[in-house]
Every structure is written in C-alpha cells, then in structure tokens.
Amino acid sequence: MRLGSLVNPSRKPQNGLASVDSILQDSFGDFIVSKQKVRQTEGIFFVRQKRETQSQTLAYTARPFILCGLPVRRPPKDQLLFERRNGHFKLQVTGHPEFGLPFGQDRLVLIFLATMAVRQRSQVVQFRAAAEMLDFFGMSKGGKEYRRIVAAFERIFGATIFFSTQTHDSAATMTHRSRFNFLREAEIWYGRPAEKAHRTNTIMLSDEFYAEVACHPIPSDLEAIKVLAAAPALLDLFLWLSYRCFVSKGLESIPLFGPCGLTQQLGCVEYSRPSRFRAMLEQWLRTIRGLWPECPAIISCDGQMLQLYPKNSVNFRPEHVKFVCNKT
Numbered sequence: 001m002r003l004g005s006l007v008n009p010s011r012k013p014q015n016g017l018a019s020v021d022s023i024l025q026d027s028f029g030d031f032i033v034s035k036q037k038v039r040q041t042e043g044i045f046f047v048r049q050k051r052e053t054q055s056q057t058l059a060y061t062a063r064p065f066i067l068c069g070l071p072v073r074r075p076p077k078d079q080l081l082f083e084r085r086n087g088h089f090k091l092q093v094t095g096h097p098e099f100g101l102p103f104g105q106d107r108l109v110l111i112f113l114a115t116m117a118v119r120q121r122s123q124v125v126q127f128r129a130a131a132e133m134l135d136f137f138g139m140s141k142g143g144k145e146y147r148r149i150v151a152a153f154e155r156i157f158g159a160t161i162f163f164s165t166q167t168h169d170s171a172a173t174m175t176h177r178s179r180f181n182f183l184r185e186a187e188i189w190y191g192r193p194a195e196k197a198h199r200t201n202t203i204m205l206s207d208e209f210y211a212e213v214a215c216h217p218i219p220s221d222l223e224a225i226k227v228l229a230a231a232p233a234l235l236d237l238f239l240w241l242s243y244r245c246f247v248s249k250g251l252e253s254i255p256l257f258g259p260c261g262l263t264q265q266l267g268c269v270e271y272s273r274p275s276r277f278r279a280m281l282e283q284w285l286r287t288i289r290g291l292w293p294e295c296p297a298i299i300s301c302d303g304q305m306l307q308l309y310p311k312n313s314v315n316f317r318p319e320h321v322k323f324v325c326n327k328t
Helices: 020-031 035-052 106-120 130-136 143-158 207-215 222-228 232-247 274-291 318-325
Strands: 058-061 081-086 089-094 124-127 160-168 173-181 183-187 201-205 218-221 252-255 305-308
Touching: 035 218, 035 222, 035 274, 058 106, 058 222, 106 124, 106 130, 106 143, 106 201, 106 207, 106 222, 106 232, 130 143, 143 183, 173 207, 201 207, 218 222, 218 232, 222 232, 222 274, 232 274, 232 305
Parallel strands: none
Antiparallel strands: 058 218, 081 089, 089 160, 124 201, 160 173, 183 201, 252 305
C-alpha cells in the first residue's frame, strides 16, 4: 500500500512525508489507546484489586456535601449563590464577591481536609506542601496545578454555607439550621518547595465543619476518587451512591427530576432535555460499575427513577467500626 493512501488529504505532509502519528491516527485510530485511557484502566484495575483483597485506602468527606453537591462547572461571575436540595436537606453556598463560588475540583480540597482531620484527629489540619495534596489524589505537579489549588483554597475560605434539615414525628416538625464557613483560619505558604521546606501549612476547620466530619465521617475508596478526580459530576455520583447504598434499608427509587429529584441533589449542570441527563447518567453508571462491579443502581424502565438497594462500596475492617456505629 502506498504511503499516500494512508494519509488524510486534509493533513499536509512536511517535506513530502507524513508523521508516524498521523498515519496511525488516520488508519488505525479506532485501535489507538491514549495515555489517559491507559492510566484510567490501570486505576480501575487497582481499585478492584484492593477491594477484593480488602486493602482499600479510605478518604473521608462531610455528609452535607455528599447529599447536596457543589457546582460542577464555574458559575457566572455574577452568581454568588448556589442551592441544592435532597429531601429534607437543603444546602446553600454563598461565594465571596472577590473569589466566587467553589466549583469543580475544589471539592477535592474538602475531601483532603476532611480526611486529614479524621486521620490526625484534630480540628487543626497540618501538611507540609501543596504537593502533598496533589500526591494524595495522584495528580500531576506543575505551575498550573499549584495555581489551581491556591484559587480553590481562596474560594473555599471565602464561602459561607447554610445547611438545614427537617425531621417529623406524629406530634411536630423540628427544623435545624446552621450557617458557617468551611475554615476558621488558614496559614498556607506559596512558593518553591525548597524555600518552605521548614514551614508547615496549617488550617483550622470551622467548629461546625469539624463537628460534622468528626461525628459523621463518610468513608469512600481513595483509589476510586483518584480515578474520578478530573470528573467532578461523576465523582459526585460515585460518592452519593456509596453513601445512599450504605444507609439504604431496602429497595429505593429516587426520582431523576422534580424538586426532590437527583438533578436537584448533585452538583451537575442543568440539562435542556431529560433524555440528555438520562443518557449522561447511564454513561456515568457504566464507569462506576467498572470501579464497583456490584453497584446496585439502575435506571427504571420508564426512565423516571434511579433504583438502588443496600450494598457497600467499602469492605469494612475493624478500624472502620467508628463509621459503622455512626451510620445514619
């Protein structure tokens, strides 16, 4: 076969020759696997292996931000209020006028801080460098990543959270409301690692945020979070499913749409048509089943409900008893 028949005519060869990459892409594109796909496949294999051997490494997060997700994409600059509902739970996040609302991978900062608070058993979280957080999630290191962390901390430090719940009994309805910040104080060093080798980053969580993490530390598979770190909407669904399947008492059906629907609970963007959200949800579920083959969530036949039943995404070991005792 002549070389010219392999080359896309729209690509002009240099010096009369086509690059190997362009030939492979044009002729065998369907069989080429990107480095990102290879890493993802390796990550999925590692997640499943650690679950089967009951050697999972746990990360923790706070219950309000599993029940109601933060924005997935950057909101418009003039939008400083974000709201999500989950049954009798309501979450409102107000962004700082200068820094805006937390969004996207900012949720990783909250997971990191919650995990450090649980591991260190302290309201004051300490870590040596931003690189420690990047290593924690298996993320690459570079100027772009460091700047993203700095901006994330600024948005989280400046945000105010309003969280309310309602409980009902035969006699009355009780409403509990709280307004708080994520962090009370933060001392974070920016610069070259060599210049701050002797310095420690210190962050004091707010009383309310630490109390929630300490009383209800929601565990999840850290290796699975690493695989999903670059996909906030997918990560939200995985954490939400892990929690809902754990606390479920039996078969449950959660509406996809409406004021109490799944679209009002996750931090995902609004979709113009229900069919688009269902298609995206099915795609997310396929990825989650790759990480967690026993995931019991399916979309109902009429496409209006997400059905699930009790199942654990974490194989509990003795050191996890505290969370089991706090199961709500």
